[in-house]
Amino acid sequence: MKPSRSALLSLGSALVLSATVALPSAAQAAPAPVHADGGAVVREWYDITAQTVAAAGAPTQVTNSRTWAIGWIAAARAGREAPGGRDRAAFQDAAVASAVHDALVDLAPSRTAVLDAALAETLRRIPDGRAEERGLAAGARQAKLALADRRGDGLDPASVNAPFTVPAAAPGVWQPTPDGYAPAAQYGNRVAKPFLLDSPDQYRIGPPPALDSRRYRADLAEVRAYGAADSTVRTARQTETAAFWYGSSLTLYTEPLRVAVTRSQGSAAERAALVGLFHAALVDTQIATSDSKYAYTRWRPVTAIRTGAIAPDRTWTPLHQTPAHPDYPSGHNTYSGAAEVILDALAGPRTAPFALTSPTAPGVRRTYTSWEQLTRDNVDARIFSGIHTRSADEAGVTLGKAVGRHALSNAGALLAPLG
Structure with a gap:
């Protein structure tokens, strides 16, 4: 099947590349002459x-x-x-x-x-x-x-995981979490060099809900009930959602981006621009995420539930092990928010159905028809895993979308040939 007509790469204030109709996957196909199609x-x-x-x-x-x-x-x-x-x-x-x-x-x-x-x-x-x-x-x-x-952009592993001095324990303040009580990760991202942002804190989000607020109580009650390892209210489908989206965002979004690239009818340069801009935006999103995380150092649900003032339960355990960095905002959701914005703009908000698998949910295949569906599942998944509050997830989406829009607005400068 030939792809539908798409493709307009405008390098100035924005970059737009659209496509809608499915192509057969090239992953299993024998190599074809390179000009059989433009991609x-x-x-x-x-x-x-x-x-x-x-x-x-x-x-x-x-x-x-x-x-x-x-x-x-x-x-x-x-x-x-x-x-x-x-x-x-x-x-x-x-x-x-x-x-x-x-x-x-x-x-x-x-x-x-x-x-x-x-x-x-x-x-x-x-x-x-x-x-x-x-x-x-x-x-x-x-x-x-x-x-x-x-060179020297601060995104090598040693710089990314620069040492972080854990603040004294206090209500709302992040502390290393069980089971491993690992040291803080990704602290160095917040001083790395972005691709397009003027500075890591350019889109820093506002603070998390106050500990005495109604929103905070609702967040904690939700994750306590739905995110517990022994939850009696989480459904089998919700447990599957948590497992499916528990892995690396980079890994999980490799196939959706490939779908968008494959279904495009743009030239090789235009398709390369889609891939390059997507990943530049996602690097910047991860930098911005760490900036906000370590600006607020918000404690994780497991710490809040075990040691906080609201019905503390020292035996509460999340479904999945908590990553070693603060709660607010959720990194998975900043990633999904930025990815959604880029894919909506460059491939259209909806696409023919595509199947997605996950290394953290073997044997499970999920079918999606829009990039927003990926974001929605990410928001819920981190609550069902017991590792983020809904406020952290929704703030992550907001931050990711802001960074994604910034990338689209500045694509021209990024993709202009050097030298």
């Missing part, structure tokens, strides 16, 4: 990027998001250098493959042999000639410049 090379290198990150990625999610962003921003920039005319597609295909290859070799050197073989296979199917040669050179140049631009 073959993009899909190939999308999957190669996902495989590279899975095999040789960093232990910190934001570092892996950075890897995606650097390679695909370079690819979009290189593709934009293509001249007009019939050789434009060959130039862009070579540019995308070259840029992503070179970025991945630099950021995941243990995969060099695999990446070199993949590039040779892609180039074998691009017509030889000046367009291919110029595309290769453009990709290599833009990858080198993009890598240089991000």
